[in-house]
Amino acid sequence: MLSGNVISVISGKGGVGKSTVSANLAVSLSKMGKEVALIDFDIYGSSIPSMMNISHGPKSMNNRIIPVESHGVKVMSMGFIVKNNDPVVWRGPMLGKVINQFINDVIWGDLDYVIIDMPPGTGDVAMDVNRLIPNSQQILVTTPHPTSSHVAERAGKMAHNNNHKFVGIVENMSYFQPPDHNQKYYIFGKGGSEQLASKLGTELIARLPIIAPNEKDFEPSIYKKGNLLHDKYMELADRLDSSIA
Numbered sequence: 001m002l003s004g005n006v007i008s009v010i011s012g013k014g015g016v017g018k019s020t021v022s023a024n025l026a027v028s029l030s031k032m033g034k035e036v037a038l039i040d041f042d043i044y045g046s047s048i049p050s051m052m053n054i055s056h057g058p059k060s061m062n063n064r065i066i067p068v069e070s071h072g073v074k075v076m077s078m079g080f081i082v083k084n085n086d087p088v089v090w091r092g093p094m095l096g097k098v099i100n101q102f103i104n105d106v107i108w109g110d111l112d113y114v115i116i117d118m119p120p121g122t123g124d125v126a127m128d129v130n131r132l133i134p135n136s137q138q139i140l141v142t143t144p145h146p147t148s149s150h151v152a153e154r155a156g157k158m159a160h161n162n163n164h165k166f167v168g169i170v171e172n173m174s175y176f177q178p179p180d181h182n183q184k185y186y187i188f189g190k191g192g193s194e195q196l197a198s199k200l201g202t203e204l205i206a207r208l209p210i211i212a213p214n215e216k217d218f219e220p221s222i223y224k225k226g227n228l229l230h231d232k233y234m235e236l237a238d239r240l241d242s243s244i245a
């Protein structure tokens with residue numbers, strides 16, 4: 001059974017950084033000494049195993065599953081089930097079975113936080129996951145681009161309709177600031193996320209810059225100490241922990 005605060009990370013569109021936010025938030029909470037699980041239900045583009053540098057699936061013991069541990073975080077992913085990147089047509093009952101298995105048949109131990117990487121958008125799968133995991137609090141990830149925040153509004157409204165509580169909005173790829181420069185460039189525009197937050201009755205809780213990946217890094221999606229995004233994710237984790245605790 002899952003214990004702890006369940007935080008679902010949702011987005012209107014794919015590609016806005018939902019999985020990156022989920023993974024880094026989970027790692028930052030773990031660095032704060034919290035017991036954290038990261039569950040990847042993004043069946044369309046499961047990227048958590050590669051982001052977390054996991055190359056093998058989970059082991060089992062007495063018919064129960066032992067989650068894979070990476071960066072101090074216990075991980076379960078749809079990517080462990082879907083082999084060779086094969087496309088899968090997910091139907092409600094099948095999805096329900098997997099969600100049920102991830103929640104009830106995994107040896108999670110005592111947890112402080114469960115971060116869920118949701119499928120993007122408001123399609124059937126997102127709706128099913130929302131329904132099957134009630135009582136989760138939601139973080140909505142968007143970019144400042146008007147198309148992204150417009151579509152994000154729909155996903156946000158769906159969460160509201162399902163009675164999920166909002167933790168807030170994370171604006172990703174907010175701006176680019178060249179190293180050693182003070183000037184910030186708002187490549188995708190500015191202000192859309194504040195408007196979205198007020199429309200949804202929530203707050204903008206983080207504004208994350210665009211940072212080019214370090215090509216020499218083995219795990220380019222998990223930001224290490226010394227990277228501005230590392231500090232931004234630690235601030236986000238701290239803010240989340242104080243608002244929820």
Ligand SMILES: Nc1ncnc2c1ncn2[C@@H]1O[C@H](COP(=O)(O)OP(=O)(O)OP(=O)(O)O)[C@@H](O)[C@H]1O
Nearest residue numbers: 014015016017018019020045120173209210211212
């Ligand atoms: N702040 C950022 N700066 C630079 N690159 C970023 C940033 N955030 C995310 N990215 C990159 O953008 C790409 C998309 O990110 P990610 O996979 O997290 O998006 P997603 O919303 O989960 O997409 P999908 O739902 O399609 O899986 C990745 O290559 C990721 O490394």
